[in-house]
Amino acid sequence: MHLLRRTKMADSGTGELYSPTMGFIYIFNLIVGTGALTMPKAFAAAGWAAGVALIFILAFMSYLSTTFVVEVMAIANAILRHRKKESNSQNSDSENEDYARPVQRPKSNTDVKYRSVNSTPDEENRPLLGTRNLGRKYNRRNQDIAENDNIFNITERVEMGQMADMFFNNVGRTLFYFCIAIYLYGDLAIYAAAVPKTLRDIACGNLSCAAINSSASPKDSDICWGDSVSRKDAYRIFLGAFVLVLGPFTFFNVQKTKYLQVGTSLIRWVSFLIMIVLTIIKISSSDSHPRPKAFDVTGVPTLFGVCVYSFMCQHSLPSLVTPIKTKGGLSKLMAADYVVILVFYLLLCVTAIFAFDNAHLMDMYTLNFQDSCEVTDVTWLRYFLGLFPVFTLGTSFPIIAVTLRNNLKAMLSCNRVRPYPFLVDRILFPLLAIVPPVAVAFVTNDLTALVGYTGSYAGSGVQYIIPACLVLMARREACTVLGISTATKNGHRSLFRRRLWIMILLLWALVCLVLVTVNHVVVESGDGGRGNGTLLHGDWSWMELKNYFSRESHVV
Template sequence: MAGGITETGELYSPYVGMVYMFNLIVGTGALTMPKAFATAGWAVSLALISILSFMSYMTTTFVIEAMAAANAQLRWKRREQEEVNESDSMSDYSDDDVISRGRSDPVETRPILSVQSRGGTVDHFDIVERVEMGQMASMFFNKVGVNMFYICIIVYLYGDLAIYAAAVPMSLMEVACGNHSCSAGSVTYNDTDSCWGPVRRKDAYRIFLTIFTLLLGPFTFFNAQKTKYLQIMTSLLRWIAFSMMIILALIRIAKGHGEGHPPAADFRGVPNLFGVCVYSFMCQHSLPSLVTPISDKRHVGRLLLTDYTLILAFYGLLSFTAIFCFSGGALRDMYTLSFTSSCDVLDVPALRYFLGLFPVFTISTNFPIIAVTLRNNWKTLFHREGAGSSYPWVVDRVFFPLLTLAPPVAVAFGTHDLEALVGITGAYAGTGIQYVIPACLVYFGRRHVEPMVTGRDAVNKHGSPFTHTAWVVFVLVWSASCLIVVTANIVLNETND
């Protein structure tokens, strides 16, 4: 997640990049959104998701501007070092030699804010080197800011792992303990109901969670890397499942069998809705790996706006068809389980099994990746002061993996309330990653490159359209206000309960 500057890798077109970003954003959070919509009311949900979509788009442009600023600063420092080296090397020549070199040296005729590459002149603000968010934080923030960045990332990744660790066993429990034959009609189950004889449903959940931990947990002790073909497979499964759910819900509503009558507004559901929406628009932490390989970045801003518009429309379609198709009690935290619990909507056992197991296939492939990322962030947080020395084997191979794995698994053992897990993760750590960190990166990034462009005709061509500092202040005030309101609502709801 953090660290350093890496090679760009294989390039792809802007439209491929747009598809990658769409797939990155539309993930597990989308499956918890319908229940959050039904709880908060359709009017409040529509207004809030539209606002949060705009806010996420704004901070995405902030991160891209910060990436360009980081590239410019790296090139600027590299050029200064080259000039120092050239000055040292020329000091060995006579005055006549220096004058003759100065007349013909192409370095002296280069534009001050451009560098030469094999493909020609490259603007300092071109995003050609992948600078991860951790590296940008190290470049633009002080020591306290860097530590806060890593803590925020770590808390968010813990929440991510807890969500994944709960979602997979819960889906397996529903498949193993549910009624897939439709012989008894639609049935609503409780955690204390029997699954296999004396084994209750919550016992089955914990058994599956133990198996999940034993199978995927060991990957935390090693390195794991997602392959291109695995990405293609999970993306294909995702879109088959999402298309099925939307089409099935539309068919049921068109037939007049829709059972949903959601309220227009219920502000008690706003805290979870806010967290779910923030989590569902999360992509800022992955932008360096996603945007840098795009071959032509001239219209990245336009493609981002198109992506966010499509994603907002998709979330609205998925959630509105869900809340009018299912009654509030039939909507599950994980939307796919609403179809496995209702034979009236889908009476084909094979398809019910597919939707029930869909989160298992897609989430299980991501769990090791996120676990290794979290483990590496822990190492970076503790290791920056002692660079050059390595950890003892026990600390490196045992302590950090256990520190990564144990807390989210413990949380999953304690609860499988996915709506609450997604809401809390998105509302707190998600707010930091999606709003606070991008706003601080772009603000301090602008201050760092200001000496480079002062008095010169140079502009960051990847600059955010929200150029005024007032937008940065607005994002920070918005973040603080949302956290205060969410916390107050959670406390108030707990008090009323």
Template sequence: MAGEITEAGELYSPYVGLVYMFNLIVGTGALTMPKAFATAGWLVSLVLLVFLGFMSFVTTTFVVEAMGAANAQLRWKRMEARQDEEDDDSSSSASDSDVLAQDSYERAEKRPILSVQRRGSNLFEITDRVEMGQMASMFFNKVGVNLFYFCIIVYLYGDLAIYAAAVPFSLMQVTCALGNDSCGVEADAKYNDTDPCWGPLRRMDAYRIYLAIFTLLLGPFTFFDVQKTKYLQILTSLMRWIAFAIMIVLALVRIAHGRGEGRPPLADLSGIRNLLGVCVYSFMCQHSLPSLLTPVSSKRHLTRLVLLDYVLILAFYGLLSFTAIFCFRGDSLLDMYTLNFARCDVVGLAAVRFFLGLFPVFTISTNFPIIAVTLRNNWKTLFHREGGTYPWVVDRVVFPTITLLPPVLVAFCTHDLESLVGITGAYAGTGIQYVIPAFLVYLCRKDTQLAFGYGTVNKHRSPFRHTFWVGFVLLWAFSCFFFVTANIVLSETKV
């Protein structure tokens, strides 16, 4: 079955799916995690990281269950459509009275048979790729669907703002250090944006120049359709793992040689706000699960494989962050962790310094057009009316412009990556990772019971099948919203 092609596309083995999911989750958020760990304290960070990993696993199983329920609905509709066609063909030669009598008899005869057929476990097999937007349309009302797209759009805007700031920030850090005849990025992270970069140009001027170049080079892709190629995915994944491996090894070597400078506190409650958002953002995968898991050839032990993935990701995040906070002083950790290795006193080899310093530039730049096109298409779907088409100007100019302009303006105003990641994760990320999956699984369970009967068992049902877990996830999501908002208000009040 591994070579079979379905609506999900070409299938791959469960372990390949495990690798793809690992690569999807471990991204930009991991690079901002070390500084968040150092700010919040190592014990608080560890506890929160494990808890948020567990909560993300719970909602991932919710989405998988909703995928199974959506597949059952679609499969049953196709079966009914075929049955109606067969009934029409067989009754075409009968009189009207005969047809009415026959239909009445058949409905009476089929009712108990259908209730048995509907309980077939194969109904819930995940073979059709049903994206979260389609699931929202199936299980939510109109208001719920609009709120879903609003949440997705806000999250994607945050994603693009993070990407638009990360690339110019990395270029500014590396090139301004060279412009000042320095060997790599400054050891002290408490730089000033008004400090000189090249001659009369300030650091902020250099950042905005790089942002303009970044926008001019990658912005036009928003106006066209782009696809992530297989080879581009392989290349970026390879670069990512080389970079992460180098950073972990170098940090361990420095610590082993007694050159570790980090003395992280046990707990610092003032840093929890950003840590919360960063961790939520770093476990984000729920919106991409249909594309990721549907092509898995054997889904018999899907929940176990997903659990294994989360355990590995937790171990990786812990290793990366703990080596970072004990290797570098908390006040010297930069928003983009790779930049801490663009220094001569950390890495002697210039090629490795430049590779790590510019690593976000290469990997993030390849993802920016893809996220931008995804956001543009979500805008189109939100305003789409059945049977209607957009004028050329609206389709090719207005939607790409409203996609590109806001994140670039945000990046123009700030390059505080930790705050951007924290706010995106704490608000839109919480909605996508907790609220939407909780409502999806609750409503799909009710719909499944009504459509297929109360004895129906979804073969992909979540291990957290009690309604308590849905309520607990929603309560936690509300707590995240409340805590982050209150923390922001208190911080502004103090200032």
């Protein structure tokens, strides 16, 4: 009953369903962020062979973690159904107790006449078992057998917080919520600061070839528009516009961003293809080409720090997967997403290191197209590529915000049976999700110190450790509650079913923590190799857009 009480608050309102193709787009948009734009320089630092090998390993480990999360979602749905059936069965049995209870011999003809309608007049003529109740139990058993194959259908949206409530103990739940809250709040703070900062830099600068960017870094106090609007004022104006446009999506399900996701997905594909095509043209038209090194051990920690979270999507899978209409091929759908993204990443990085002098590759890859007319002198194209962070983070913000909202609700609802009032459920929780990160972004747009640690350590927990622990505990709970024969019929069970894979994922998480710590130490102990270009600027080594904060502005 304790488990049932903690899972009654599972949100079954998945909203409007969408096709697997739409699900593919949602997942693609969530994974592909601006972190991809920091990879080319990391490839150049560590070598193309090391880069290709590491990207393959990271993609596989993230896919492994994703299959675990989907499996846990299916187990959670199955246990919820089982608990509901148990509850309904107990209510039905209690209703039939009166029928099965022995009947006292009537004392009068009136009593005989009354009871003859509902019962046999003689106690001895009553069967030892109520045939109606027996028939119901028999039919129910047949129905349960027929529904065993469907018990694992993912129809209720069970967020990772609700999974933690179901399968972790008190210590595990506390650590989970601490980890995911830090990570998601950090993510939202990055997005809330990065998009307005990008718009500010584009609006206050000049990307035409006629305007050669100076090496001086603009200050927030510099004038942007007119005689009084400074760059800081412009940043806050864009931040307000960003919140007004994307903030309302937090009050609804992610399906409300459908057209936004489709539009920006097209823009991302076009942006990637433009950069890849332009670099291929540059390679084919140039007589001399850079010769990137194959492997450099000094650049591996930085490459790892840049790429480790380039396939992150586990935290938002429940919100993205549950509304998919047909889920029979979820593992194939996920695999297709990862393969496409892997191909994009490899094409982007390999063409970059063979097209540009590796020593002069910019931290943010789009700057190679903005700060120089060597590749293209088309002004609108350079503005288009400069707005890439806006397109990528603008669509990720609502998904992350909805994920945080749902997990906050799960955290505060673990012992609650009744749903929250409308104002609390639909107004307060969305505000709790977006107000703190927006407030931080309003005060400052420099979040490198904060995000450098929240992204690297909490991110490792969310991507690797939590899914591994969840699937381990969920499988054990499924065998206990549903039985081994039923638990093995999970159609969404991971292809990596042996416990060895869980141990491998946990070991990989430990490797991640060690390498990102090494990168922190290398960066903080000196200049991080900025002089010779073997290591990235330290502020670029952690999460997608935190990299964007500490770079010198590329516009005047």
